[in-house]
Amino acid sequence: MEHEKWTKSEKAIARRAFKQAYERECEAIADEARRLAEGIVGPEDMWQLHDFLTQQRGETDEKYDYRYSVLVFVFARLIGEGWLKEDEIAGLGEDKLRKIRLMVQMMNE
């Protein structure tokens, strides 16, 4: 797949959508972290909280890759996982939206 060109306006939309999805997913991770922290009884529970955060940090670092060469894949994944809604990337070029929709469809098949 050839890399798409991103206009200045598309970049602004992408940046905002990316940030929103990231904060949304982090809020869900934080909810779980708070729940685990409140439930700490012994050392094992605390290291379990640590393991959970280590895993989530690794996964989000890998997932939230803001390079324009991979961004349509990233957005498709975020929509498929429910962290982003399609209307939040409205305004991207139709070619990009088409690819994203197609990938979301493939993820759901």
Place this chain on the structure above:
Amino acid sequence: MEHEKWTKSEKAIARRAFKQAYERECEAIADEARRLAEGIVGPEDMWQLHDFLTQQRGETDEKYDYRYSVLVFVFARLIGEGWLKEDEIAGLGEDKLRKIRLMVQMMNE
């Protein structure tokens, strides 16, 4: 320093004291983890909690070294840092207690 022999009774005392100090220090770490978890506002705060736990886990893994060859050093450090009280290792041989007291003194100088 030649390695001390540990009697069965000393080992039982040591094991209990070691566990108590570990749980005490972990409870203090857990208190701070809960405080940090409650204060999470954005992603940065959450990764700060993760960094904190990573650091504490590394430090406690290193510090709580239950090998009889190093245990008098470990106990001296735990007493010096306030995680263990001297009366919690009462019953260890006088040679060990003397070394431990001496090291605690040196730490406080």
